Amino acid sequence: MIRKTRLFTPGPTPLLPAAQFAMAAADIHHRTPEFKALFQKVLAQLKIFVGTKNDVLLLSSSGTGAMEAAVSNLTSPGDKVLVLTAGKFGERWRDLANAFGCEPVVLSAPYGQTFDLAEVKKALTPEIRAVFMQATETSTAVSHDVEGVAKLIKEIAPDALLVVDGITGLGTTHFDVDGWGIDILIGGSQKAVMIPPGLAYLSVSDKAWAAMDKSKNPRYYFDLRKERKNQVKGETAYTPAVALVAGLGAALDYIAGQAGGDLEKGRIALVNNAIVNAAATRAGLAALGFTLFAPTAPAAAATAVAVPEGMDSSDVVKALKTRFASVIANGQGEMKGKIFRVAHLGFFDFLDTIALLGAMEHIAKDTLKLPVQWGQAVPAAQRVFAEAVHSS
Numbered sequence: 001m002i003r004k005t006r007l008f009t010p011g012p013t014p015l016l017p018a019a020q021f022a023m024a025a026a027d028i029h030h031r032t033p034e035f036k037a038l039f040q041k042v043l044a045q046l047k048i049f050v051g052t053k054n055d056v057l058l059l060s061s062s063g064t065g066a067m068e069a070a071v072s073n074l075t076s077p078g079d080k081v082l083v084l085t086a087g088k089f090g091e092r093w094r095d096l097a098n099a100f101g102c103e104p105v106v107l108s109a110p111y112g113q114t115f116d117l118a119e120v121k122k123a124l125t126p127e128i129r130a131v132f133m134q135a136t137e138t139s140t141a142v143s144h145d146v147e148g149v150a151k152l153i154k155e156i157a158p159d160a161l162l163v164v165d166g167i168t169g170l171g172t173t174h175f176d177v178d179g180w181g182i183d184i185l186i187g188g189s190q191k192a193v194m195i196p197p198g199l200a201y202l203s204v205s206d207k208a209w210a211a212m213d214k215s216k217n218p219r220y221y222f223d224l225r226k227e228r229k230n231q232v233k234g235e236t237a238y239t240p241a242v243a244l245v246a247g248l249g250a251a252l253d254y255i256a257g258q259a260g261g262d263l264e265k266g267r268i269a270l271v272n273n274a275i276v277n278a279a280a281t282r283a284g285l286a287a288l289g290f291t292l293f294a295p296t297a298p299a300a301a302a303t304a305v306a307v308p309e310g311m312d313s314s315d316v317v318k319a320l321k322t323r324f325a326s327v328i329a330n331g332q333g334e335m336k337g338k339i340f341r342v343a344h345l346g347f348f349d350f351l352d353t354i355a356l357l358g359a360m361e362h363i364a365k366d367t368l369k370l371p372v373q374w375g376q377a378v379p380a381a382q383r384v385f386a387e388a389v390h391s392s
């Protein structure tokens with residue numbers, strides 16, 4: 001049997017071939033009219049992809065660079081900020097806030113769950129300068145209620161800034177960035193936009209720009225005001241990851257092409273694709289006897305699954321790799337061995353979902369010794385898919 005390598009990880013995700021070709025052909029210098037034209041085109045596309053009238057900046061860094069930029073550009077030492085955390089990436093906000101001398105008030109939810117909005121409301125005191133959260137907590141595959149938190153901020157702490165790590169939320173979640181009032185929304189290249197790691201993008205509201213003038217934290221490479229001055233001219237402050245910018249342009253063209261060239265509609269289709277594949281995966285794996293790790297607020301970006309007591313999720317990860325050359329993600333930190341995670345964000349379609357469920361039937365039977373009937377997982381996924389296509 002031959003085996004095709006397949007990534008089912010929530011970053012990096014599978015690469016779009018058209019983007020790979022564009023990257024290979026991107027033999028251009030960044031201080032030329034050719035790059036400027038490409039960069040301006042991609043920045044305009046990103047605004048539509050994020051769905052905002054705010055400025056959108058592109059940084060040559062992984063997603064965490066943009067998270068750091070949000071903290072360093074918006075805060076000053078001693079600032080009280082609210083960090084909502086329910087996993088490894090929420091904990092990153094806490095650590096970044098500490099690193100830049102903020103005094104984070106940390107509201108946590110247990111792994112696998114989301115926050116109680118009543119608790120968020122209590123924590124939103126008038127001194128809170130900014131709220132940091134994830135749209136989707138990739139480490140537990142939980143989706144958080146960004147709209148609910150945004151409403152609370154408008155209601156009771158209107159001066160506070162809302163900063164959202166949408167690194168796996170963008171392309172898997174419908175946002176109304178300007179309507180809800182998200183001041184900074186961050187995305188990363190190796191997630192829903194189908195290209196390799198190395199770029200981060202973020203939308204920045206007028207309120208956030210105003211806050212930057214007052215912030216006293218140090219910044220240099222990630223000085224967003226300097227970056228903005230350059231990017232309005234189609235330039236970058238430093239040497240950008242030129243090939244990735246070319247790849248991103250090709251990927252956004254592809255997403256637009258899924259809806260006849262309309263990028264906004266293409267984005268909506270991409271989000272709905274993730275939603276349907278996530279629901280189909282949950283249904284299929286539940287039918288196989290697995291327990292969903294985040295049943296109350298599952299993300300469309302990825303699905304986290306608990307293995308039965310006494311079993312090790314590392315065995316599932318290893319067996320899929322060895323037998324089917326398919327890569328899924330283990331749990332992170334203390335969840336390693338307890339859960340595995342399957343991604344749906346970016347360049348995944350329903351046939352990928354069916355393939356994974358088919359392989360999982362073998363793993364459940366042979367590796368986990370569960371009582372499996374062939375075809376046990378697939379019909380549940382088929383029903384979800386059929387319902388979604390007939391109702392749209």
Ligand SMILES: *Cc1c(COP(=O)(O)O)cnc(C)c1O
Nearest residue numbers: 011062063064089138167168188
């Ligand atoms: C992947 C991810 C990050 C980290 O991004 P890097 O590109 O690894 O720096 C941050 N937040 C979330 C929710 C993620 O999924």
